[in-house]
Amino acid sequence: MDADPSTPHRPERNVDDPVTGRARMLAALAGRATDRPPVWLMRQAGRTLPEYRALRKDHDFLTVMRTPELAAEVTLQPLRRFRQDAAIVFCDILIVPEAMGMELTFQPGGPKLGPALRDRAAVEALRPVEAAQAFAHLGETLRGLRRELGDQHALLGFAGAPFTLACYMVEGGGSRTFSQIKRLLYTDPDLADLLLGKLADAVADLLIFQLESGADAVQLFDTWAGELNAVDYARFAAPVNRRIIDAVQAAGGTILLFLRNGSHLLDQGLDAGANGLAMGWRMDPEVVLRAMAERRLGLAGAPYAVQGNLDPIALFGPPASIRAKVQTLHRQMQPHAAHIMNLGHGLLPDTPIAGIEAMIGAVQDL
Amino acid sequence: MDADPSTPHRPERNVDDPVTGRARMLAALAGRATDRPPVWLMRQAGRTLPEYRALRKDHDFLTVMRTPELAAEVTLQPLRRFRQDAAIVFCDILIVPEAMGMELTFQPGGPKLGPALRDRAAVEALRPVEAAQAFAHLGETLRGLRRELGDQHALLGFAGAPFTLACYMVEGGGSRTFSQIKRLLYTDPDLADLLLGKLADAVADLLIFQLESGADAVQLFDTWAGELNAVDYARFAAPVNRRIIDAVQAAGGTILLFLRNGSHLLDQGLDAGANGLAMGWRMDPEVVLRAMAERRLGLAGAPYAVQGNLDPIALFGPPASIRAKVQTLHRQMQPHAAHIMNLGHGLLPDTPIAGIEAMIGAVQDL
Numbered sequence: 001m002d003a004d005p006s007t008p009h010r011p012e013r014n015v016d017d018p019v020t021g022r023a024r025m026l027a028a029l030a031g032r033a034t035d036r037p038p039v040w041l042m043r044q045a046g047r048t049l050p051e052y053r054a055l056r057k058d059h060d061f062l063t064v065m066r067t068p069e070l071a072a073e074v075t076l077q078p079l080r081r082f083r084q085d086a087a088i089v090f091c092d093i094l095i096v097p098e099a100m101g102m103e104l105t106f107q108p109g110g111p112k113l114g115p116a117l118r119d120r121a122a123v124e125a126l127r128p129v130e131a132a133q134a135f136a137h138l139g140e141t142l143r144g145l146r147r148e149l150g151d152q153h154a155l156l157g158f159a160g161a162p163f164t165l166a167c168y169m170v171e172g173g174g175s176r177t178f179s180q181i182k183r184l185l186y187t188d189p190d191l192a193d194l195l196l197g198k199l200a201d202a203v204a205d206l207l208i209f210q211l212e213s214g215a216d217a218v219q220l221f222d223t224w225a226g227e228l229n230a231v232d233y234a235r236f237a238a239p240v241n242r243r244i245i246d247a248v249q250a251a252g253g254t255i256l257l258f259l260r261n262g263s264h265l266l267d268q269g270l271d272a273g274a275n276g277l278a279m280g281w282r283m284d285p286e287v288v289l290r291a292m293a294e295r296r297l298g299l300a301g302a303p304y305a306v307q308g309n310l311d312p313i314a315l316f317g318p319p320a321s322i323r324a325k326v327q328t329l330h331r332q333m334q335p336h337a338a339h340i341m342n343l344g345h346g347l348l349p350d351t352p353i354a355g356i357e358a359m360i361g362a363v364q365d366l
Numbered sequence: 367m368d369a370d371p372s373t374p375h376r377p378e379r380n381v382d383d384p385v386t387g388r389a390r391m392l393a394a395l396a397g398r399a400t401d402r403p404p405v406w407l408m409r410q411a412g413r414t415l416p417e418y419r420a421l422r423k424d425h426d427f428l429t430v431m432r433t434p435e436l437a438a439e440v441t442l443q444p445l446r447r448f449r450q451d452a453a454i455v456f457c458d459i460l461i462v463p464e465a466m467g468m469e470l471t472f473q474p475g476g477p478k479l480g481p482a483l484r485d486r487a488a489v490e491a492l493r494p495v496e497a498a499q500a501f502a503h504l505g506e507t508l509r510g511l512r513r514e515l516g517d518q519h520a521l522l523g524f525a526g527a528p529f530t531l532a533c534y535m536v537e538g539g540g541s542r543t544f545s546q547i548k549r550l551l552y553t554d555p556d557l558a559d560l561l562l563g564k565l566a567d568a569v570a571d572l573l574i575f576q577l578e579s580g581a582d583a584v585q586l587f588d589t590w591a592g593e594l595n596a597v598d599y600a601r602f603a604a605p606v607n608r609r610i611i612d613a614v615q616a617a618g619g620t621i622l623l624f625l626r627n628g629s630h631l632l633d634q635g636l637d638a639g640a641n642g643l644a645m646g647w648r649m650d651p652e653v654v655l656r657a658m659a660e661r662r663l664g665l666a667g668a669p670y671a672v673q674g675n676l677d678p679i680a681l682f683g684p685p686a687s688i689r690a691k692v693q694t695l696h697r698q699m700q701p702h703a704a705h706i707m708n709l710g711h712g713l714l715p716d717t718p719i720a721g722i723e724a725m726i727g728a729v730q731d732l
Contacts, residue, residue: 177678177679177714178679179679179682179714179716182677182679182680182682182683183679183682183683186679186680186682186683186684186687187683187684187687226648229647229648229650229677230650230652230653231650231694232677261627261648263629263630263648264629264648264649264650264653281595282592282595282627282629282630283630284595284596284597284630286596287596287630311548311595311598312543313543313544313545313548313549313552314548314552316545316548316549316552317548317549317552317553318552318553321552321553348543348545350545
């Protein structure tokens with residue numbers, strides 16, 4: 001059917017869904033109640049979807065990420081299958097250390113950064129990064145996505161937090177024990193601060209660049225925050241996270257903070273000044289709500305969003321069990337907080353599509 | 367110097383140390399204040415020590431564990447180097463699934479149990495285990511150690527908690543995502559309960575057998591408890607842990623509960639009825655003390671011991687930093703709780719000996 005030429009072009013809108021996903025997501029990010037929680041899934045783009053795997057047969061990970069058409073395509077794939085309210089740009093947190101001068105490779109065992117940082121000279125040699133220059137491809141991807149998504153879906157950007165990036169840089173990749181980075185913290189805290197400070201500058205610039213390029217909000221992923229105890233997190237990671245959050249907000253941006261495996265860091269997470277907290281799946285929503293109430297955060301107090309936190313493994317269960325978990329979480333959160341439905345950790349590669357459908361469907365039905 | 371024949375034989379006692387390690391450890395386990403905290407290290411026997419590695423050149427892991435002289439030797443090795451107050455018997459939590467009929471092998475990537483449990487028939491086929499028969503070698507090891515240690519050092523036994531054992535049995539070994547065991551919990555909770563119940567019977571029997579064989583107290587290791595959220599822990603793991611704790615105490619025993627990565631399970635840990643909580647290293651001691659105070663547990667209330675919780679990686683740092691961490695933790699705990707100094711997770715294989723010395727030395731100097 002041709003559009004009536006007298007009406008301006010509007011993106012398609014589902015008649016069952018009078019509020020757009022973008023409006024719903026922006027309201028929740030602003031700490032306001034919504035008709036139902038907006039929903040998206042950490043790692044929704046990539047990994048799990050057959051159409052992503054098909055595309056990856058012809059292009060390696062880094063090529064997909066650096067080619068705006070491909071990165072945009074992968075970002076949009078989940079929105080064609082499921083009814084999420086937000087897209088998150090397909091990218092990787094390790095672009096920052098790479099732009100600072102380290103070599104990034106993706107291997108079957110996980111990402112590698114080389115050579116691992118082990119002394120002051122190596123930290124001092126890291127280049128400052130100007131996002132608009134270093135990540136021009138990402139800016140183009142975001143601008144294209146913004147045009148494509150219109151007002152229908154929110155668009156999210158993200159970056160890794162300094163401590164998390166420092167882990168990869170000092171370990172030279174992933175780690176089980178994080179012995180190298182902790183050795184650095186305990187033996188040369190000044191050098192650790194120098195590294196974390198350089199990363200904070202680069203990450204703040206990257207997040208603001210993403211907002212300027214079309215992202216509605218950003219999420220700061222402190223993936224390895226939970227490897228620090230509360231004292232060390234307060235000493236090393238919290239100050240740089242705070243600096244980034246302040247810089248993003250000073251630029252008019254909205255930012256969510258994710259502290260993976262950070263149940264012991266809940267108080268510090270809530271006190272970080274972000275617009276909301278992305279709860280890890282281990283966090284007990286009741287405990288989070290109690291800690292928010294103590295701080296007068298939430299629908300009855302200062303605007304604050306909470307996101308999460310289904311266990312990604314729940315999506316391996318039968319649809320009825322997934323639906324029950326969504327409903328239980330919604331009943332807990334709805335009266336008290338602007339809630340964004342999500343997982344409490346990234347989608348796992350072998351998650352059944354039916355599990356994702358059950359979760360998103362259950363949210364639509366709330 | 368010959369002993370005065372008019373005085374009865376007494377085990378050697380350090381003149382600087384008028385209280386024996388055993389007395390100190392038993393007092394703390396009974397929730398009483400001590401002259402200084404007793405100290406031992408999770409995984410102190412094995413792995414790290416050169417004399418252990420030398421012994422392992424001639425004997426594989428399972429042989430060492432099953433040969434009372436060798437197991438006792440490995441248990442005693444750390445006490446010859448460092449001044450711990452307690453020994454923990456050299457053993458492995460996976461002896462229980464093995465005795466139930468699964469095949470246990472230790473491979474470079476970690477332990478394997480085969481074939482992985484995947485259906486009701488496999489769970490029903492698991493054999494009930496009578497500890498005195500199945501683990502006669504362990505009883506002999508403990509009796510020998512008890513004689514050897516006399517009143518100088520406390521002797522600890524241990525077992526893996528049912529959920530932790532079920533993880534290994536259903537995954538067939540270690541796991542990063544625990545997708546198989548969680549799939550079982552979510553798709554067939556009755557079968558999960560059947561498995562967990564069988565394990566609870568075997569574990570309770572094993573712990574009581576260890577106490578009867580000479581252990582002063584036992585620790586229940588729920589190594590993978592932290593892979594469950596608070597709701598699933600309450601549903602699946604807490605009831606069987608409680609059953610074991612009750613059985614051990616009904617037999618007159620003392621039991622500590624360790625919930626690894628369980629900051630989000632703190633309330634349930636304290637409410638489990640154990641004689642004390644072994645804090646994981648992520649737990650914030652201040653938060654633990656606050657939760658204990660709410661329950662009137664500790665020196666000012668009902669007897670309760672808390673153990674831990676230095677980050678094992680702290681021992682990779684310089685001695686001054688290790689000493690400072692021990693002192694800080696002691697200052698936090700001493701006024702409020704019967705505190706057993708320990709790590710908040712097992713000693714890592716490549717921990718520097720100097721780091722262990724610094725920690726134990728710092729405790730002696732408190």
